[in-house]
Amino acid sequence: MTCYRFVTPRRAGKWYPDLETAKRFASQIGAGFLDSRTGRFVAYVGTVLEIGPATGGSARRLLPA
Numbered sequence: 359m360t361c362y363r364f365v366t367p368r369r370a371g372k373w374y375p376d377l378e379t380a381k382r383f384a385s386q387i388g389a390g391f392l393d394s395r396t397g398r399f400v401a402y403v404g405t406v407l408e409i410g411p412a413t414g415g416s417a418r419r420l421l422p423a
Contacts, residue, residue: 366405
């Protein structure tokens with residue numbers, strides 16, 4: 359199973375079991391927001407998406423789409 363979280367230059371979000379949940383809570387750490395008209399996630403500058411295994415291990419860092 360894969361987990362997702364958003365990381366800003368100053369804060370890191372919690373790990374979530376799916377990407378949609380991670381996007382929904384990203385605004386709490388200032389990583390971005392969900393556009394209410396389109397439903398798309400808009401990341402702020404410097405925000406990075408981390409994808410990691412649920413059992414620990416190393417995470418991969420990706421730029422949000």
